[in-house]
Amino acid sequence: MSAAVELTAITKRFGDVVAVDAIDLVIEDGEFFALLGPSGCGKTTTLRMIAGLDFPTEGSLKIFGDEVGTLPPNKRPVNTVFQNYALFPHMNVLDNVAFGLKMSSVGKAEARAAAREMITTVQLAGLEARRPTQMSGGQQQRVALARALVNRPKVLLLDEPLGALDLKLRQEMQGELKRLQEELGISFVFVTHDQEEALTMSDRIAVMNEGRLLQVATPEEIYEKPVNRFVANFIGQTNLLEGTVENHDTVCLANGARVAAPSEHATGTAVAVSLRPERAHIRDRGDIPPGETSVDGIVERITYLGNARVYDIRLDWMTMEVREENRPGMQVCEPGTDVSISWDPSAISVVTD
Amino acid sequence: MTAVEAPEADEEVLEVTPEFEAAAERQERRRGFLLALPEFGYLTLFFAVPLVIVVVYSFATRNRFGGTDLSGWNVDSYVKLAEPLVREIFFRSVWLAALTTVICLVIGYPFAYYLATRSLRVRNVMLVFVMIPFWTNFLVRNYAWRVILGNDGPLTKTTEFVGLGEHEYLFTQTAVVLGLVYGFLPFMILPLYAAIERIDRRLLEASRDLYANGFQSFRHVLLPLSMPGVIAGSILCFIPSLGAYVTPEILGGAKTTLLGSYIVTQFLTARNWPFGAAMSFVLMAIMLAATVVYFRKGGRTL
Numbered sequence: 001m002s003a004a005v006e007l008t009a010i011t012k013r014f015g016d017v018v019a020v021d022a023i024d025l026v027i028e029d030g031e032f033f034a035l036l037g038p039s040g041c042g043k044t045t046t047l048r049m050i051a052g053l054d055f056p057t058e059g060s061l062k063i064f065g066d067e068v069g070t071l072p073p074n075k076r077p078v079n080t081v082f083q084n085y086a087l088f089p090h091m092n093v094l095d096n097v098a099f100g101l102k103m104s105s106v107g108k109a110e111a112r113a114a115a116r117e118m119i120t121t122v123q124l125a126g127l128e129a130r131r132p133t134q135m136s137g138g139q140q141q142r143v144a145l146a147r148a149l150v151n152r153p154k155v156l157l158l159d160e161p162l163g164a165l166d167l168k169l170r171q172e173m174q175g176e177l178k179r180l181q182e183e184l185g186i187s188f189v190f191v192t193h194d195q196e197e198a199l200t201m202s203d204r205i206a207v208m209n210e211g212r213l214l215q216v217a218t219p220e221e222i223y224e225k226p227v228n229r230f231v232a233n234f235i236g237q238t239n240l241l242e243g244t245v246e247n248h249d250t251v252c253l254a255n256g257a258r259v260a261a262p263s264e265h266a267t268g269t270a271v272a273v274s275l276r277p278e279r280a281h282i283r284d285r286g287d288i289p290p291g292e293t294s295v296d297g298i299v300e301r302i303t304y305l306g307n308a309r310v311y312d313i314r315l316d317w318m319t320m321e322v323r324e325e326n327r328p329g330m331q332v333c334e335p336g337t338d339v340s341i342s343w344d345p346s347a348i349s350v351v352t353d
Numbered sequence: 354m355t356a357v358e359a360p361e362a363d364e365e366v367l368e369v370t371p372e373f374e375a376a377a378e379r380q381e382r383r384r385g386f387l388l389a390l391p392e393f394g395y396l397t398l399f400f401a402v403p404l405v406i407v408v409v410y411s412f413a414t415r416n417r418f419g420g421t422d423l424s425g426w427n428v429d430s431y432v433k434l435a436e437p438l439v440r441e442i443f444f445r446s447v448w449l450a451a452l453t454t455v456i457c458l459v460i461g462y463p464f465a466y467y468l469a470t471r472s473l474r475v476r477n478v479m480l481v482f483v484m485i486p487f488w489t490n491f492l493v494r495n496y497a498w499r500v501i502l503g504n505d506g507p508l509t510k511t512t513e514f515v516g517l518g519e520h521e522y523l524f525t526q527t528a529v530v531l532g533l534v535y536g537f538l539p540f541m542i543l544p545l546y547a548a549i550e551r552i553d554r555r556l557l558e559a560s561r562d563l564y565a566n567g568f569q570s571f572r573h574v575l576l577p578l579s580m581p582g583v584i585a586g587s588i589l590c591f592i593p594s595l596g597a598y599v600t601p602e603i604l605g606g607a608k609t610t611l612l613g614s615y616i617v618t619q620f621l622t623a624r625n626w627p628f629g630a631a632m633s634f635v636l637m638a639i640m641l642a643a644t645v646v647y648f649r650k651g652g653r654t655l
Contacts, residue, residue, distance in 0.1 A: 053558050073561040080562045086555040090577045099573070100563035147563065 002065035010059035021211035034198040037208035079148035087132035158190035263350035277323035279347035294342035411630035419624030430631035450594035457541040465545035524606030540589035548582025
């Protein structure tokens with residue numbers, strides 16, 4: 001069984017600009033796969049190459065084992081949910097959804113029947129005669145989904161599918177997309193710049209920056225064991241404590257403090273110790289639980305989030321964020337208090353550039 | 354303090370009353386009317402009044418000396434429109450105008466699409482190229498065609514040279530259509546360009562993604578969405594072609610009289626003003642009706 005999508009040394013150049021730089025990527029069948037990165041990182045170009053809307057400058061692109069590098073989009077067994085949906089404004093919902101089947105010379109009646117069924121699946125039954133412009137963003141999103149899925153693609157590509165929706169609707173659609181993907185059993189490849197969305201929905205995430213693939217792994221691995229500074233910073237919040245490797249178990253921080261930080265890097269390597277705000281805790285100065293590592297600082301600012309408080313702690317050489325869940329009976333430190341920050345050595349990861 | 358607050362309170366009361374809203378709307382309308390007043394005046398003076406004169410003359414009588422008597426009102430001129438000669442000229446004009454429009458559409462559409470999909474800089478340069486001919490007088494440009502198409506002109510020389518035999522182009526219908534296409538092509542290209550440029554390119558990508566080949570994508574997405582441009586361009590091409598006078602006169606010769614020339618003849622040579630007026634009026638009415646139908650139909654498919 002070959003992979004759903006296989007990119008080998010794929011490069012895409014637009015003139016002098018390298019949009020995608022020699023990436024290798026394998027997406028398995030049935031996977032919910034996220035391409036994550038800041039805007040301009042090449043994630044959308046990668047998706048468009050899989051769809052056939054852009055052709056790679058170099059490299060090999062296979063869909064279920066077939067080389068499709070320069071095959072036009074209409075000859076590929078994939079469909080796309082476009083950013084902002086790109087619904088045909090001159091057709092009603094039914095004709096929008098039936099479009100793909102009509103084009104692939106399925107009979108008109110049959111195409112319509114299948115379209116109706118899919119419209120029901122995405123819970124838009126009764127709105128077949130509406131024009132896309134008469135629908136809400138969430139409804140348009142469902143039409144776009146139905147229009148792609150009705151063709152039974154082997155891979156569904158989604159370009160920032162939830163970007164235009166408000167928070168509540170976005171969360172609802174996240175669940176719905178996940179459910180649909182599990183039901184259909186095909187792979188969904190979706191592009192997003194929203195790290196939270198990628199973490200919630202995906203089986204695996206590929207983090208991209210400046211045309212390069214930085215890390216491909218499960219959400220847990222990406223969050224817990226980021227491979228470099230960029231990934232650590234882009235996925236979730238983190239504190240990066242600069243230092244140099246002293247030995248395989250210790251990193252010497254910028255202020256000279258030694259912290260337990262196991263790593264494979266050679267002695268003297270410049271690294272950063274990545275410490276997530278929620279993995280650190282605020283203690284009374286010097287009151288450190290056994291086995292934990294600590295640094296001292298002063299509370300500078302407190303941000304109240306409802307379910308948590310974020311403390312900005314001033315250290316000698318930097319400011320750190322610490323997040324404490326808002327539990328009843330929680331002791332709240334005032335700004336200006338001398339405190340220690342402590343964490344379990346397993347809570348950190350050591351990253352390089 | 355209270356002095357400042359008082360007017361504010363007044364305003365709030367005023368805002369919620371329907372009278373205040375209506376007054377504001379009235380004022381808005383009046384302002385709009387004042388802005389449009391010069392245009393209204395212009396249209397009345399140079400369009401409505403002359404049109405009324407044309408209609409009045411069409412019911413008048415031609416006297417023996419070629420003058421027009423504004424008495425003895427009759428519909429003779431309209432009856433005369435049914436004569437075979439008039440009908441022949443009418444259908445020839447419609448046919449040539451339709452042919453011109455179709456040729457302009459076929460040539461103009463790909464060009465407009467090309468234009469609309471270029472980078473902004475290329476687009477601007479090319480748009481200037483499209484409009485350059487307007488910098489020269491229309492009459493002069495038609496005479497230029499006379500030189501090009503003439504019996505000793507470059508075109509006949511070329512066809513002779515490559516062994517296609519001797520051809521005469523000038524004073525034929527071909528020459529007229531060529532001249533009309535040349536003259537009105539920009540009027541087709543510009544609205545088409547404007548319409549195509551507005552279309553979201555991702556819609557075309559979406560259609561390709563949904564298994565449409567290039568032609569299907571054009572047929573089902575690009576063409577329907579650019580229909581406003583097709584309609585506007587066709588009207589802008591067809592109507593002046595139908596009433597064209599300069600081009601047929603210069604390139605067409607006597608055998609291919611068209612409506613425009615025929616109407617002019619009625620006024621200048623035949624001295625039959627009522628008949629010329631009736632013909633002008635009917636032509637205009639037909640064009641207006643056709644335009645309305647075309648727009649309505651276009652409006653429904655959009």
